Amino acid sequence: AQSVAQPEDQVNVAEGNPLTVKCTYSVSGNPYLFWYVQYPNRGLQFLLKYITGDNLVKGSYGFEAEFNKSQTSFHLKKPSALVSDSALYFCAVRDRAGGSYIPTFGRGTSLIVHP
């Protein structure tokens, strides 16, 4: 079975400060990991993914995420937050074991960047 947890419903950060949105996962085998962002009344938009290789993954809009196998985490980070980063962020996991085609999404974390 695969599962993902986003322990924070909301993250508040001041513009210009670094931000972190947390994600932990559980899989039987090795994971595929994804981050998506959702703006109001829009669908989810892909930010970045970890498939294999370097643990630090760089994505769109200056976001990056670090895959940590020992801590089963894939936290999303950005060195300097912008007000326009305010949105809902979703982490997703897919277990390579068992040939699952379907990712499981977290509940989402609302990021609010204050001017």
Added chain:
Amino acid sequence: GAGVSQSPRYKVAKRGQDVALRCDPISGHVSLFWYQQALGQGPEFLTYFQNEAQLDKSGLPSDRFFAERPEGSVSTLKIQRTQQEDSAVYLCASRLAGDGEQFFGPGTRLTVL
């Protein structure tokens, strides 16, 4: 545009009515997914197609929900005899390859009165 499109964007139905939601995936994308997203929640899986084959429908909440993709491109999610608990945003996503990311449509917001 070349993205995933969904129609209608908004649908209001009276309880007991049937509705049909359409998804146009990105051309050439083999995989197509339907999700249900309740307010303040993440997407919950409903069903998955690979080309025209429905490989997984384990997430469909009841036999009132039916999905098809007869020619391996456009897909329709049908909900019969809608209930108030069916009110949600229904998201469609497509994917080119097995390892890749999903591309989501803007969703259809269904409100059942």
